[in-house]
Amino acid sequence: MSNGTGYGGYGGLTGESAMEAHAVGRRYRRGWALRDCSFRLPAGRICGLVGPNGAGKTTLMSIAANLLEPTTGTLRVFGAAPQSAEAGRRTAFLAQEKPLFKRFTVAETLRLGRELNPGWDQRAAEDMVRAGNVPFEAKIGTLSGGQRTRVAFAVAFGKRPDLLLLDEPMSDLDPLVRHELMSTLLAEAAERGTTVLMSTHMIAELENTCDYLLVIAEGGLRLAGEVDELRTAHAVLTGVHSDGRTPPEVAYHTVVETRTSGRQFTALVRPDGPVSGGPWQASTPNLEELLLAYLRSPEAPPLISPSSYVAPQAVAA
Numbered sequence: 001m002s003n004g005t006g007y008g009g010y011g012g013l014t015g016e017s018a019m020e021a022h023a024v025g026r027r028y029r030r031g032w033a034l035r036d037c038s039f040r041l042p043a044g045r046i047c048g049l050v051g052p053n054g055a056g057k058t059t060l061m062s063i064a065a066n067l068l069e070p071t072t073g074t075l076r077v078f079g080a081a082p083q084s085a086e087a088g089r090r091t092a093f094l095a096q097e098k099p100l101f102k103r104f105t106v107a108e109t110l111r112l113g114r115e116l117n118p119g120w121d122q123r124a125a126e127d128m129v130r131a132g133n134v135p136f137e138a139k140i141g142t143l144s145g146g147q148r149t150r151v152a153f154a155v156a157f158g159k160r161p162d163l164l165l166l167d168e169p170m171s172d173l174d175p176l177v178r179h180e181l182m183s184t185l186l187a188e189a190a191e192r193g194t195t196v197l198m199s200t201h202m203i204a205e206l207e208n209t210c211d212y213l214l215v216i217a218e219g220g221l222r223l224a225g226e227v228d229e230l231r232t233a234h235a236v237l238t239g240v241h242s243d244g245r246t247p248p249e250v251a252y253h254t255v256v257e258t259r260t261s262g263r264q265f266t267a268l269v270r271p272d273g274p275v276s277g278g279p280w281q282a283s284t285p286n287l288e289e290l291l292l293a294y295l296r297s298p299e300a301p302p303l304i305s306p307s308s309y310v311a312p313q314a315v316a317a
């Protein structure tokens, strides 16, 4: 199979890789948190990272942010090892726990950001704080959870990263602020070509924000690729059928999930031939249908699309 990724040439035929993982695994005392993950994330994408609790999302992002070392395999950020100065300069990580000093004021927090980051953009950081009416002289410890999140966003933005890793950063924001911060994030990312990898459980929100998708479950990669590429690789088949078994014309395809509600039978499949005609109505799943089907069926065969595929033998040094 051709991988179509131009592997080996960051900036090759299909563009630069923001992230490449080769057989990346991480084991804790209790067992594997991440297992044999191989994929590439092309630069400039807004990528949703989806998976159930404990799937390995934070573990993957922590490896990319150089907070954890993989037990197996290698991961590269723009072709560089996460522990390199270059990868550190180009990456910002916003974790669930916002690591801000409680006794610092907002202004002092931004000053620290400026001192630590050579490419710091004070104006971008200040604008983000101002948009939320957060006082610059307030101590971090006196801010609400949402205000603290905004300051953490400001620090991440001020760094002007090429890769922004967001680990469910918005879970403590009210819906309006969430919407506003997401719009700012997308506008900035589009303007600057920033790659964003964002873990979230808010599946409905992904439809309007992400153009790329990584799905992990039980430490393994289940889906990877462009959202449109993944959607059009699947079909939802619906029809009247009630004997509880999967009909042979459906089982002919790669079946991800089947559901029966009364006499209504629905299957999400990866077509291995034509799906139109016959008794089944076929449609392309929306992102939410696709994600829910994979999350409910961890035993379904994974799909790593060509844009995300890395050859197994191409293990980086």
Ligand SMILES: Nc1ncnc2c1ncn2[C@@H]1O[C@H](COP(=O)(O)OP(=O)(O)OP(=O)(O)O)[C@@H](O)[C@H]1O
Residues within 6 Å of the ligand: 028, 029, 030, 032, 033, 051, 052, 053, 054, 055, 056, 057, 058, 059, 060
């Ligand atoms: N420091 C640790 N020591 C031991 N096990 C850990 C540690 N950190 C994570 N794990 C385990 O690794 C697995 C993956 O955890 P991880 O935090 O990466 O999942 P996640 O997908 O981010 O989950 P969530 O959606 O709940 O945030 C889980 O089973 C978790 O219990």
